[in-house]
Amino acid sequence: QQQQQQQPSQQAQHFHMDVSGKTGGLMPPLPPAPSQHQSQGQHNLQQVAVGGNNNNNNNNANSNKPVATARPPVYLLSGRFAKSVALPSYNTNDCFGWNWPAVAVCTAGTAKIAYHRQLSTDSTMLEINNFVVQSSLINISRGGEDLLSVLGRKEPAEFPVYRPGALTVGCAPDAGLARQVAMFTGNYMAAVVRNLAVNPTVVNSACSQPHARVGVFITREEYANLFHGLRDLLNVYHSLLIAGVITPTATPDDVKNLVQVVWLDGHAKGSLDEVWTTLFGPAIFISQLPSPTCFSRAILVHPGPRSVIHTNRPECGVGKGKKLINMFAQYLKKAYDLESVQRRPNLVTLIGRRKYVAHPRVNLALFNSTTVSREIVNEVQVVAAIKEKRPDLDARLIHMSPDIMSFRDQIQASLESQVIVAFHGAALAHTIFMDPPSSVLELSVPRYRARNHFALIARNMGSDYMMHVFPRTAELGTRNSDRFDIPIPEFLDVLAQHIPKTP
Numbered sequence: 475q476q477q478q479q480q481q482p483s484q485q486a487q488h489f490h491m492d493v494s495g496k497t498g499g500l501m502p503p504l505p506p507a508p509s510q511h512q513s514q515g516q517h518n519l520q521q522v523a524v525g526g527n528n529n530n531n532n533n534n535a536n537s538n539k540p541v542a543t544a545r546p547p548v549y550l551l552s553g554r555f556a557k558s559v560a561l562p563s564y565n566t567n568d569c570f571g572w573n574w575p576a577v578a579v580c581t582a583g584t585a586k587i588a589y590h591r592q593l594s595t596d597s598t599m600l601e602i603n604n605f606v607v608q609s610s611l612i613n614i615s616r617g618g619e620d621l622l623s624v625l626g627r628k629e630p631a632e633f634p635v636y637r638p639g640a641l642t643v644g645c646a647p648d649a650g651l652a653r654q655v656a657m658f659t660g661n662y663m664a665a666v667v668r669n670l671a672v673n674p675t676v677v678n679s680a681c682s683q684p685h686a687r688v689g690v691f692i693t694r695e696e697y698a699n700l701f702h703g704l705r706d707l708l709n710v711y712h713s714l715l716i717a718g719v720i721t722p723t724a725t726p727d728d729v730k731n732l733v734q735v736v737w738l739d740g741h742a743k744g745s746l747d748e749v750w751t752t753l754f755g756p757a758i759f760i761s762q763l764p765s766p767t768c769f770s771r772a773i774l775v776h777p778g779p780r781s782v783i784h785t786n787r788p789e790c791g792v793g794k795g796k797k798l799i800n801m802f803a804q805y806l807k808k809a810y811d812l813e814s815v816q817r818r819p820n821l822v823t824l825i826g827r828r829k830y831v832a833h834p835r836v837n838l839a840l841f842n843s844t845t846v847s848r849e850i851v852n853e854v855q856v857v858a859a860i861k862e863k864r865p866d867l868d869a870r871l872i873h874m875s876p877d878i879m880s881f882r883d884q885i886q887a888s889l890e891s892q893v894i895v896a897f898h899g900a901a902l903a904h905t906i907f908m909d910p911p912s913s914v915l916e917l918s919v920p921r922y923r924a925r926n927h928f929a930l931i932a933r934n935m936g937s938d939y940m941m942h943v944f945p946r947t948a949e950l951g952t953r954n955s956d957r958f959d960i961p962i963p964e965f966l967d968v969l970a971q972h973i974p975k976t977p
Contacts, residue, residue, distance in 0.1 A: 570795040572715035574599070584770070585644025585677060590716050597776045599713050600663065604644045605689065605772035606680045607736075610765040611640035615740030617759035624742050627834040632740040633662075633693065634760060636669035642766075643670050644677035662693035662738055663774050681768040687734040688719055689769035690754070694739055698832035700874075701900040701927065703746040705781040707753060708802050710735065713775040722801055726809040730755035736763065742834055745876030752809045783906070783931050795934040803907050807889070810882045815889040817909065820973065821868045822860060823887060825896035825904075826853045828875040848897045849957045850917070859962045866975060874901050893972055897958065902928040910936040913972040917960065918943050942968045 574590035574597075586603040613635040615627065634640075690710055696702035714720045720729055735750060735757035750757050783799065807813050827849050831838070850856065853871055860869035874884045888894065888904035893913045896902050905914045905928060914932045916939070918925075923943045932939035944960065 570595070570712075570798045572712065572798075574716050576601070580645035580647040582645035582674065584681075585674070587643060587645060587647060590776075598663070599716055599776040600667075600774040601717055602643055602772045602774070603770060604677050604681045604684075605769045606642040606677055606766050607760065607763055607769075608640050608642070608766045609761055609763045611637040612760060613637065614761050616761050617737065617740035617742070618747075618762075619742045621742045621744075621831060621834060624834045625836065625838065627742075629835060632742075634665070634738055634740075636665065639671055639673070639676070641666060641670050642673050642676050642680075644672070644674045644681075646672040663777060666691070666738070666774060676766070677768070680766040681770060684768040684770040685734060688732055689772040690714070690733050690735045690775060691738055691760075691772060692735070692775040694737060694741060697739070697741045697746065698744045699900050700746070701783075701903040703749070704903050704906065705783055706775075707749065707806075708783060708799070709775050709777075709781050710754060711802050711805060712781075712798060713773055716776075717773050719773070724805075726753055726805065729753070734758065734769075736760055744832075746881070749881050753806065783903070783927065783934075796936065799906055799931070799934055807885070807907070810885060812882070812886055812889060815886055817892055817912070818868065818890045819892060820866060821870070821891050822893040822895060822969070822973075823891040824850075824853060824857055824860075824869065824871050825894065825901045826850065826871055826873045827897065827899060827901070828873045828878070830875050830877045848899055850897055851957050851959050852962070853960075856960055856962060856965060859966060860969070863966055864969070864973075864975060867973065874904070893969075895969075898922045898925060898928075903931065905932050905935065905937060908932075908935060908937055911938070913938040914940070915968065915972055916941040917958075917965075919945075919958065938972060940968070940972060 574592050576588045576590050579587040579589060584604055586601070588601045590599045590601070591597070614633065615624075615631045617632070690713070692706060692710060694703070694706050697706075714724075714729070714733065715722065719732060733754055735754050737757050737759050740759060740761055747757075783795070804813075807815075827847070829847070857869050857871045860867055872887055873879065874887070879887075884904065885907055888907040889909075891908065891912070893915065894902070894905060894908065895915045895917065897917045902914065902916060905912075908914070914928065914937050916928055918941055920943060923941065929939050929941065942965075944958070944964070
């Protein structure tokens with residue numbers, strides 16, 4: 475916005491496209507595009523702008539036609555619209571399969587935009603052929619910095635702000651399909667769609683030497699959180715299947731030779747970065763792409779909240795995501811060479827919680843003076859009670875904190891366990907690696923009882939699942955202290971429901 479104010483001459487003329495797709499006369503410059511974090515409830519019926527030509531002079535100042543020089547950029551529609559075009563039918567019983575029909579938005583020579591849509595899960599994935607990125611026109615932090623070196627950095631600095639020409643494609647959709655794409659896309663994808671510009675001249679020049687691999691674009695939101703991180707990784711794998719880039723038999727080595735993951739964020743170095751490298755090869759921050767870079771084929775991964783491990787749609791049915799999750803789990807185990815790990819009968823793993831600095835927004839003074847959130851203060855006594863009262867079980871306490879335990883070791887610990895016990899938190903995402911017959915016992919208190927992420931994973935995987943909600947009397951201190959003293963006799967009774975005591 476500041477740049478637009480300082481250089482008004484570059485915004486001298488715009489053209490208006492109405493809902494019918496007809497081009498009208500000159501109009502004043504459009505207001506700035508809304509923030510990519512704008513609430514979906516705020517409907518923005520923003521007009522489509524066609525960038526003006528900076529070489530206009532007084533002789534054509536009264537003309538209603540653009541100057542017949544190089545074709546100016548056309549910005550796609552943004553916001554949500556009441557009207558929509560007809561959609562192909564979808565099989566709601568295959569919510570988490572990968573046969574999502576593709577709808578072409580536009581084509582022009584080798585340039586193409588298409589979307590894949592799954593109505594039941596409200597998911598959209600975009601494919602773009604001949605996608606040009608000008609990283610020099612994107613305002614964003616560099617990304618990958620040592621976390622302690624950027625403490626205090628605000629989160630908006632880590633998400634891209636696209637200036638005109640930052641993202642360019644070679645074909646323009648008609649107004650109806652543009653509205654449809656704008657209505658479907660959410661999360662980071664809406665910002666990308668809103669800022670796509672059509673400029674065949676730029677595309678033809680940049681794409682004469684395209685990137686050798688398929689570009690896979692995604693914004694990581696909770697990049698240091700295991701649950702959200704696995705969700706994003708699974709969505710990348712799923713999107714590659716939907717687009718036909720890979721088949722279910724593809725190995726990690728195959729995929730690394732095919733794709734280039736591009737992070738549409740500028741997050742600091744995180745504990746899950748090496749997982750991305752292990753599964754898909756080294757990723758690159760969008761700020762670090764050479765400018766310009768053309769991807770002859772690019773995929774915009776469907777946003778995280780529509781993942782199989784985050785979507786609970788009744789029409790999809792329990793267990794419909796089992797095949798996809800199993801395939802991803804096998805893919806991940808192969809990447810870490812853990813395919814031969816066997817479950818240890820009657821092994822109960824209690825996952826404890828430790829605090830660690832996860833992102834730059836952490837207040838170190840407050841961090842050092844507070845306890846870990848959702849801590850089981852008597853976790854050692856709980857494990858000792860299992861060993862004493864249940865000699866038929868093998869019990870252990872593990873802290874799966876990334877600063878003390880590698881991701882590979884965390885997976886191995888999950889694979890070995892017959893029962894995982896943990897307080898509500900991201901570590902329960904490890905149930906994705908457990909093969910039935912296995913059990914998951916989620917401990918909770920009343921204010922967390924409605925959160926069913928891990929029940930969804932366990933039930934998709936065929937694992938026995940139980941959430942046990944302890945009374946508020948188990949909480950210690952104030953709500954913000956988030957510490958719990960688990961009643962051991964009650965806990966042992968609950969455990970017996972998962973694994974009956976053997977004679």
